[in-house]
Amino acid sequence: MDFQLPAADDPRRVVVRDWIANHPNPSGRVLAEAGYVAPHWPAPFGLDADPIHQIIIDDELSKAGIRRPANPIGIGWAGPTIMFAGTDEQKQTYILRLLSGEDFWCQLFSEPNSGSDLANLGTRAVRDGDEYIVNGQKIWTSGAQHAKYGILIARTNPDAAKHKGVSYFICPMDLPGIEIRPIKEMTGASTFNEVFFTDVRIPAANLVGEQDEGWRLAKVTLGNERVSLSTGGVLWGSGPTALEMLDAVRVHGSIIDPVMRQRLASVYTEHILLDLIRMRTLSARLRGEQPGPEASIRKILADEHGQNVMEVARDLLGADGMLRGGVDNSERGAHNGLGGGGGVGLRALEHPGWFDGYMFARSLTIGGGTGEVQRNIVAERVLGLPHDNDVLKGMTWAETQKSSSR
Numbered sequence: 103m104d105f106q107l108p109a110a111d112d113p114r115r116v117v118v119r120d121w122i123a124n125h126p127n128p129s130g131r132v133l134a135e136a137g138y139v140a141p142h143w144p145a146p147f148g149l150d151a152d153p154i155h156q157i158i159i160d161d162e163l164s165k166a167g168i169r170r171p172a173n174p175i176g177i178g179w180a181g182p183t184i185m186f187a188g189t190d191e192q193k194q195t196y197i198l199r200l201l202s203g204e205d206f207w208c209q210l211f212s213e214p215n216s217g218s219d220l221a222n223l224g225t226r227a228v229r230d231g232d233e234y235i236v237n238g239q240k241i242w243t244s245g246a247q248h249a250k251y252g253i254l255i256a257r258t259n260p261d262a263a264k265h266k267g268v269s270y271f272i273c274p275m276d277l278p279g280i281e282i283r284p285i286k287e288m289t290g291a292s293t294f295n296e297v298f299f300t301d302v303r304i305p306a307a308n309l310v311g312e313q314d315e316g317w318r319l320a321k322v323t324l325g326n327e328r329v330s331l332s333t334g335g336v337l338w339g340s341g342p343t344a345l346e347m348l349d350a351v352r353v354h355g356s357i358i359d360p361v362m363r364q365r366l367a368s369v370y371t372e373h374i375l376l377d378l379i380r381m382r383t384l385s386a387r388l389r390g391e392q393p394g395p396e397a398s399i400r401k402i403l404a405d406e407h408g409q410n411v412m413e414v415a416r417d418l419l420g421a422d423g424m425l426r427g428g429v430d431n432s433e434r435g436a437h438n439g440l441g442g443g444g445g446v447g448l449r450a451l452e453h454p455g456w457f458d459g460y461m462f463a464r465s466l467t468i469g470g471g472t473g474e475v476q477r478n479i480v481a482e483r484v485l486g487l488p489h490d491n492d493v494l495k496g497m498t499w500a501e502t503q504k505s506s507s508r
Contacts, residue, residue, distance in 0.1 A: 130171035134201035171203025208249035227256035246295040270316035336408035395483040
C-alpha cells in the first residue's frame, strides 16, 4: 500500500506554513493554543484533524525544525483519559498546561505485587470528607522526580472484586506524605522511581469518573499508553527511528555484507508496517473509538522493532558500540559490513544515546505490559482463544489476599 501525501500547494499545508512564518520559534503554550500539539483532539484543545491532516502538520513542523513539548505521559496517556471521563473543570484546569509541557506528568499504576497483574493493586484510598487519604507504594514510575502531577489508581473498596473497587485520581506530586526514591539503572540514569504514600490527602475533586469505577479508565489509559509507547522513535516514542539509522548508513557508503543488508531491509520493512498500523489507529481515534486490543498488537511489534533497530546499530558499530562516549571519528575497515573502506564512523551512531538506547531497549518488552501479557490479550480478545483458568474468580480483592497468604 502506498500513501501519496498532498502536494506542496495543498491548502492545509499552506495554512500551516503561514502559521509557522508568523511563529518561527513557538513556545509550547503557543503550539498548544494553536491546536498543533494534539491536532486530532477535538476543539478547543485540538483541530479534529483527520490522519492525513495530522501527517501534514507533523511534516511541516518537522521541516521547520519545530518540536512539540516533551510530556509523553501527560499528552499520550493522562490527557486522553481526562478528555474521555474528566469533568469540564478538570479539562480546563489540566489539559492546556499538559499539552504545552508546562506541567509534566507521571503514571502511578504498578506496584511491587501488581505489575503484570495490575488489578491486584493494594494502594488504598479512603474517603474522608472532601478528601481521600492514600497509603501504599508504587514502583517503576517514570519521571516521578520531575512531575507536577501523576495519574493514580488506588483501591477504594477492598470488598469488591479486584477489577472493581478501584478509583482513578489526579495526584499533585508535591502533596505532604509523598516520598520519591529514584532507581539507578544500568545506563547510569534514573528514569524509574519508587513512590511511597503515607497518609496523603488528595482532594475529592481530583477523582476522575466515578468512585470504584477506575479500572475502566485505567484500561483507557493503558490502551493509549500502548499506542503512545509505539509512536515516534523506537524507544517508546523517544530516540531515533529506523530511517535515521539507515540515513546514517547511506552517508558512509554501501553495505557489502549480505546478512547485514537483509537485517537493514527487515528493520525498514518493520518501520513501514508500523506506520501503516499507526494510520489505522488514527482513523479509529477520529471515529471516537478508544484503543482496544489492536493497541497490544502494535505494542508487540513496536517493542520488538525497537530492540531490532538497537541491535543492528550495535552490530554496525562493533566493539565501539559498547563505548558510552561514542566511537572514533576515523574511518574504520569494512568489518561491520560497510563497504568502500567506510567503516562505521557513523556520526549519527556515535552519540552516546545509541549506547544508552541499546541498554534501555531491554525494558521495551517489559514496560507498559510485558510482551507475554500483550500476547495473552491478542489471543483472548482478537483470536477468541479461551481465557486462562482463574482460581480466584468470584472472590473479593480482600478474599484473594487472604487466599494468597496461605
